[in-house]
Amino acid sequence: MxxxxxxxxxxxxxxxxxxxxxxxxxxxxxxxxxxxxxxxxxxxxxxxxxxxxxxxxxxxxxxxxxxxxxxxxxxxxxxxxxxxxxxxxxxxxxxxxxxxxxxxxxxxxxxxxxxxxxxxxxxxxxxxxxxxxxxxxxxxxxxxxxxxxxxxxxxxxxxxxxxxxxxxxxxxxxxxxxxxxxxxxxxxxxxxxxSGIMWLKLIFSGKTSHASLNFLGDNAIEKIKLFFNVLPEIRNINQPIYNRYLPLIDQILAEASPKFLNFYKSNLEKIRLSPTMIKGGIKLNIIPDKVEIDIDIRTLPGTNHFKLFNIIGKILKKSGLDDVEIKLMNIQPxxxxxxxxxxxxxxxxxxxxxxxxxxxxxxxxxxxxxxxxxxxxxxxxxxxxxxxxxxxxxxxxxxxxxxxxxxxxxxxxxx
Incomplete structure (x- = not known):
């Protein structure tokens, strides 16, 4: 050698x-x-x-x-x-x-x-x-x-x-x-x-009107604040770890340097969710009737993506976003x-x-x-x-x- x-x-x-x-x-x-x-x-x-x-x-x-x-x-x-x-x-x-x-x-x-x-x-x-x-x-x-x-x-x-x-x-x-x-x-x-990936697109709907008569419209942009209000709750969704994965995870934690241990533990306990793109609006003087937010979620072994998708939907509905459309764009386990x-x-x-x-x-x-x-x-x-x-x-x-x-x-x- x-x-x-x-x-x-x-x-x-x-x-x-x-x-x-x-x-x-x-x-x-x-x-x-x-x-x-x-x-x-x-x-x-x-x-x-x-x-x-x-x-x-x-x-x-x-x-x-x-x-x-x-x-x-x-x-x-x-x-x-x-x-x-x-x-x-x-x-x-x-x-x-x-x-x-x-x-x-x-x-x-x-x-x-x-x-x-x-x-x-x-x-x-x-x-x-x-x-x-x-x-x-x-x-x-x-x-x-x-x-x-x-x-x-x-x-x-x-x-x-x-x-x-x-x-x-x-x-x-x-x-x-x-x-x-x-x-x-x-x-x-x-x-x-x-990690795995789950990409979501949230579509917030409203009603257009002239901006000078904004009370006649329903501003989709203003609705997204409800999403950001519940963002901490979504990020705190627990990720169960399957028992069959525990030996390797325990080995990784045992080998981790003390200064990196918190990084690993935080990644093992919670999903990592990031809003990455926002698209909306028609014209400066028109109340927007549609806003889209793209969401990047990183998951770890044990996450059931479809169960997670349903939990997120329930949290949004509970916050008052009954009409928000959630599209599942990509899943990688x-x-x-x-x-x-x-x-x-x-x-x-x-x-x-x-x-x-x-x-x-x-x-x-x-x-x-x-x-x-x-x-x-x-x-x-x-x-x-x-x-x-x-x-x-x-x-x-x-x-x-x-x-x-x-x-x-x-x-x-x-x-």
Whole structure:
């Protein structure tokens, strides 16, 4: 293993080249050039993987969304033992480009950091995974099969994975999702569980009139204050935790640093609800007859989304909002792996061999790990900080890239 680590340290320029090339593809989702850019990026990745000896193919999911699958045969060639590594190549829009210190797609290197859109979320981890497997293969150290799955629609809901079956893509023994897993809330993390999502749209109705005769109308905007009055009550809805999830949750709490313990406990006790968008009004001098509020709710294992939906409806009705329409826009279930699984222990031991401050965490966001956890033990571990994802001047450090490359290499070799 030391030879592989030495090779990783000596050939840092390769990971720089991989990541810079990946960032140069403007795989913004959504964008006008999205289809062209993801096509070019997937072909670039296919070329890299085939040069390393992978058997690669691009399949199409529902909606003609492409997915690249690259498979490596291990020396044992046990078809019943295949590790899946999953990552997405799409990135979010850059926002006001004039606020960036450099072009988001030029990969500027400064003071041992690489700046560019997608560097942290999650092209940095893709580059690290490719760099790791190249070194493992170079030293003929791959024991069992590894399959890389590159998707391109994670930032808009991952419909490509949603509609595929087990035989097509989820036919592995265990899975790593390479999302950034570091954070100010837990330092370096290995996510063995993650939050679910419930998106709601609240539609408040009224009656239009001329603003000078406002008593003839029914102002929909004024009705939303009733919603904000009961917001604390909705946020205090308890989340029951299923008994089968308690061993892993207890393990996570036991490993948590004291300064992060309150963060975990608060996330385990209550839903995280945020009003994120308001839309309403017709014209400045017209009483509005319709206002919409979009609500983002994050849930944890044990939450029954439909029961939660009904409880919210009852609270709104009790507050006097009998006529508010509640639309369920999206549900993604929370997910959790088994605490006693050997694979999770392998990942944890590998990570702490390289850097001794990795701990199991519950990821606050929703990742593609939720799809793989239906079929196999799955963890999220990758380079970069969650706070940098989607941010202005997004960056990753070379120290993070090298560290996660070594962790991946250790897992790939010992799986």
């Amino acid at each position: 030391e030879k592989i680590f030495t090779s990783i340290d000596k050939n840092k320029d390769k990971i720089n080249r991989y990541l810079s090339n990946l960032i140069s593809f403007k795989t913004i989702n959504p964008s006008n050039d999205y289809k062209i850019e993801i096509h070019n990026c997937l072909n670039y990745l296919m070329g890299l993987m085939e040069d390393l000896g992978a058997n690669s193919q691009i399949i199409k999911s529902k909606g003609n969304i492409p997915i690249l699958i690259s498979s490596f045969k291990g020396k044992n060639s046990d078809e019943n033992k295949t590790l899946i590594w999953n990552g997405h190549i799409d990135v979010v829009p850059v926002g006001d480009i004039s606020k960036w210190n450099s072009n988001p797609f030029d990969s500027i290197i400064k003071n041992d950091i690489l700046i560019g859109r997608g560097s942290s979320d999650m092209k940095g981890s893709i580059a690290s995974a490719i760099f790791a497997i190249s070194n493992v293969i170079n030293y003929d150290s791959l024991k069992n099969n590894i399959k890389f799955i590159f998707t391109c629609d994670e930032e808009t809901g991952s419909k490509s994975l949603m509609y595929l079956n087990k035989k097509t893509i989820f036919n592995g023994t265990a899975c790593i999702v390479g999302e950034p897993s570091n954070s100010i809330f837990w330092d370096k993390g290995i996510s063995a569980a993650e 929370p997910s959790i792996s088994k605490s006693s699984n050997n694979f999770i222990n392998l990942v944890k031991n590998s990570a702490n061999t390289i850097s001794n401050n990795y701990s199991l965490i519950i990821h606050p966001a929703c990742t593609d790990a939720r799809f793989f956890r239906r079929y196999m033990p799955t963890v999220t571990i990758g380079c970069g900080d969650i706070q940098r994802a989607h941010s202005l001047n997004e960056f990753v450090t070379f120290k993070e890239l090298i560290e996660i490359s070594k962790i991946y290499a250790l897992i790939f070799q010992n799986f």
